[in-house]
Amino acid sequence: MFRAAVGSLPGRALPAMAAAFLWKKEKGRERRTKAPSWRKEIHPYYNLSVTVVKARNIQGTDVLSEADCYVQLRLPTASPLPDRTKVVYNSRDPEWNETFHYRINSAVKNILELSLYDRDVMLDDKLSSVVFDVGSIKPGHTVRRVFKLNKKDKEALEVEFHIEESKDPPSEIITNGVLVAHPCVCVEGRMKYEENKENGNYTLKLSVPGSYEKQISALLQKSETEEGGKFVFHADKDMNPQLDVCLLKTLRVAENDLAPELDKKTLYFGKGSVPLSSLPEGKEAEINLPLSKNHVVNMSITKEESFQDLDIRLGFELSRGEKDFLKKRKEIIAKSLKNALDLNTAPDEKEVPVIAVIGSGGGVRAMTSLYGSLQGLQELKLLDSATYLSGVSGSTWCMSTLYEDPDWSIKDLKEPINRAQETTTCSKSGAVSTERLKHCTQELIALERDGYKVNFIDLWGLVLEYFLHQKDNPAKLSDQQNSVCRGQNPYPVYAGVNVRVNISGGDFAEWCEFTPHEIGFRKYGAFINTEDFGSEFFMGHLIRRRKEPKICYLQGVWGSAFAANLDEIWARASGTGIRWFNSLTDVIRVIDDCKKMHFRDPTRLQTRLVMPGGMVSDLFQDFFKSRFTAGELYNFTRGLYLYKDYMGVREFVAWKGNHLDAFPNELTPMEENLYLVDGGFSINSPFPVVLQSERDVDVILSFNYSWQAPFEVLQLTSKYCRERGIPFPKITVTEADEKQPKECYVFMDADNARVPIVLHFPLVNDTFHTYKAPGVLRETDEEKAFGDFLIEGKDSPYKTKNFTYELNDFNRLVEVNRYNVLNNEEMIKSALKAALDRRKKKVIHRELKKEKKAKV
Structure with a gap:
């Protein structure tokens, strides 16, 4: 027999296949319910x-x-x-x-x-x-x-x-209007030893062009067991795939102990091919494949197709878990609003507004500040009114720690704040102790052994684990299903972005949402079970299941601000990118050849000319735009295709001729890997994930913990929404507000109920230095000293790179954010009342439409 020597992935041996193919589910594992938004279509x-x-x-x-x-x-x-x-x-x-x-x-x-x-x-x-x-x-x-x-x-x-x-x-395909799934064909085989006229050590290269596994190497030799020489390939049936087998022999031509690899010479002996379409479906076929005059390979091959039962959810609606949560949460929100707004009766379930609380990035400053903001909402008895809690970067560190307690928002937040105080104010030197470094090394080795692509972001996740817990934390994101199973807490939505290693996050970034139930891209309508994140998928099928990673590795992804390339670092420092570098990049120009037509098909992409920047450009791009610390993760959308009319979906800005969305061959489903990093590379606040129309958010409480450009996230979000046709209020602020922002701003469109009401809280010490509580002046010297501090400044303890605070600095940051919420109670409640009135009007309008239709 032949023995598999090298697997399809670098550094990993190909696992032996048993009776079942990889896309078949293990016994006892519940299959995902098919989503209603995908459909079957027949196309010629x-x-x-x-x-x-x-x-x-x-x-x-x-x-x-x-x-x-x-x-x-x-x-x-x-x-x-x-x-x-x-x-x-x-x-x-x-x-x-x-x-x-x-x-x-x-x-x-x-x-x-x-x-x-x-x-x-x-x-x-x-x-x-x-x-x-x-x-x-x-x-x-x-x-x-x-x-x-x-x-x-x-x-x-x-x-x-x-x-x-x-x-x-014609073929039948599955589509959600953006992605297309073709039938996937799987071939599993075993190579048998065949006596040949020539003896020697030969190597076989097996490949199926376009397959997930690419190429497998096998050593031609006898085996005492029947388990040797197994192989498996997954490929697109529409590509008319074929199994190519190439016979090689490596000879030693000289003796050189210093560089033995230079003394080897590979000789080519022959090749053969087996079209997969020639194999029977579901039956084992015996193939004798001649590779040369003296060599024949005997193979036993079984082919099966899988199409209907996808392991990836194609759809834009909310997950079943999130829908179940919303039903339960609405009852809690209705009671909370009745008490907080002094209503005579609790609003009807249909009238309950959807309220999202979002926190920006900003490292430990953002983490600490979010604790204070949430405490303020809890004291106003409004935390139970929130439907969603979402964050990027440092805010996710606060969130993920809170949700380890299934009842955190019901309990007094003083206890988790005290725990955060202990870890934030203590020394971080233990993170580089011999014992901890040994632990990290063992963890990363185990992670790689499990089949993950280990990188610097994983090490960063382990560092964060120590910073946040001072010990090993086995928690996983899917564990947080216990925190929302009764609707007892706001639904957590963590955000990151998928970027390219050689493109600025400002030019291209795709928002990825992480929830206790699913992880995915609403842009593509592609989601997987949270438990399956890190597993390998192809054409919508689960190829290799891996155990779910600890949440610390996700925390590393959500807060991977160091993955910036030199161009982005320069842009942050100077306010603009490296201008002279733009003259070296590729030039993209629309050269549409149908200008004489009186109308243009909106589903057709214009013809574009790409003029490469040349070798010098490639060298500079590698240096200035590469993300040397970006982590590679398995791409669960790999092997899916873009639908013929994908440009009509609002998430795509394909109308921009030079935007990557206009190049479907380069978009994420065609890529091998994902590069998930800190959402701050696009917008330093998770507006895009809560503004999805499926979530139907009425009010957004935006807590901005950046100490520069207090309205930048709003302006970037406004641009993002404008390009995609997403309702968002007009952002207008004065020059005085830019220089010295107040505690809270309200942005809304009184004439359009589809536009959410946005309450924006910049990180400021405005009236807190004078008042210890709303309307209560500071009197003693100690009280005045506590409130008299600057958040910004070159000597500020709240710099993003600072992970350790003094006790007084931690308490001040928590208290100023708590106070800023309490001091704007009326503004918040007014916005909630307005949202409640809007919902009631929507319900009345909907009922009138139903009555009108019924009469017709």
Whole structure:
């Protein structure tokens, strides 16, 4: 037999497969209920022919000769590997007249990338790329396009397209209007030893292009057991996948003890392929595959397909757990509002407003401040009126600690504040003690052994664990289901963003929400069970289940502010990015070839030209924009595709020609990894996750713990909402407010009930230095000294990088935030009354519409 020597993932052995395939569920595990928002659709296939005709006036990169051009074609929705033309040497006007054939599924957004290269000895130079939506070609038509690459030099690329409906039967897909799931095919096999005419140690390379596992290496040798030589691949059935087997032999050609790897030479002996479509469904097939004249591989292969039972939830509605919570929480909120607002009767369930309390980032300053803000709400008896509690960065550290107690908001907050005081004011030197470092090393080794991609953020999570608890904390996020099972606390929503390692968070960041029940991207309508976070998914199926990580590792992700790249650090320091660097980056220009049309199909993406910045640009991007400490996590949306009309969903800003949303081949479902970091890289407050229309929030209590730019999060949120058509109040503040903000501001649209009411609390010491309680002046010297302090300043103890406070500094920060809430009681209650009135009007309007429909 053959023995598996190397797994599909670097550094990990491929686990042996038993009778069941990986997407089949373990016994006793409850399957997720199918969400009502996804649907099945049937779409035909089309055959696409692309003929690369010629190019003209091409200016190469070699000053001593003409360009040596070839064209690479990349259509990842139809082919896992790019195609390329032959090289035409030493010509400014190369001609190819080469045709490439693809079968495309009409359900997905098919984007063809045509990249023109200049062949080079060391590294081929990309001259330009054309990004073309093949959906603009009508079936049965042949269309020739001349893409203008450079107007000044009259450079152009001429390509001919032809599309016709395929004779293959239409396919059924699952979609939520943004993502598409195709049938997934799984092949499990075992290789058997076959006597060969030649002896020696041979290596087999097995691969299925486009599969999750990519490539597996196996050593050709006899085995005493039947368990050796097993392999498994998961692939997209629509790609017509095939199993490729390549036979290699490594020889030692010299003796060099210092560098033995340099003395080895790999010889190629032969290869063979097995189309997966030729294998029977659900039956074991015996395959004798000749690789060369002297070598034959005998394989036993079973193929199965999985389609209907996805392990990822495709839908935009709230999770079942969150819905169940809301039913229970509304009863508690109704009673709370009746008491807090002195109402005669508790509001009806339909009239209960949705109130979200959100905390910004700011390290320990934000963590400490949120304790004070929540204590103020509790004393006003309004904490029970909150539906959601959400945060980023330091605020999540406070939240995740509170929710370890299932009844924290019912109890007096003084006890958790006292515990936070102890950990915040004590020395952190124990974090680097020999014992602790040994513990961290053991934890990270165990994490890697479990199959996780261990990185610096995981170490940071263990450091935070010590800072927050001074000991090992086994808590997990899914444990917090106990904290919301009776609706007893606000529903926690933790926020982070998915970024790219070479793109600024201000240019591209996708909000990811973490709740006790699910983790996912509402942008894509893709969610997984919280218990399955860290597991490996492909095409919506669970491939490898891993145990849920401790919450400290998530705390590291939520507060990973150090993952900033140099460009973002410069922008924070100077107020703008590295301006001269922008001249070196890629240039994206819309070159829509249908300008003469009187109307434009809104589902079609415009044709864009990408002019690479060149080798110098790549070097600077690697240096200035790379996130050296960004953590890589398994991408649970991998293997899914963008729906043909995905641009119509408001979360996408594909109308911006240079935004990554306009490049579906580059979006998250096409990526291998997620890069989840601190939400502060986008907006330093979790507005985007609470503003989702499904949550229907009426009032947002925004606590901003940044000590610079007190209204920046509101302005960034306003821009975010404006680009996506999300209702948000107009933010208008005076110059005086910018310089010296007050304790509370209210922003609302009196004419539009769809716009939430936002109460914004900057972090200030405004009247607190004079009053020890609302309306109660400070009298003694001790009282005056306690309130007389500056939050900001170069000598402030509240700098974000400071993780240890003096006792007096901790107490002051808690008290000033508590006071700021108490001192604005009337403003808060007025906003809640207005929200209650809006809800009542909505209910009346809804009932009238129902009556009108019934009469019709």
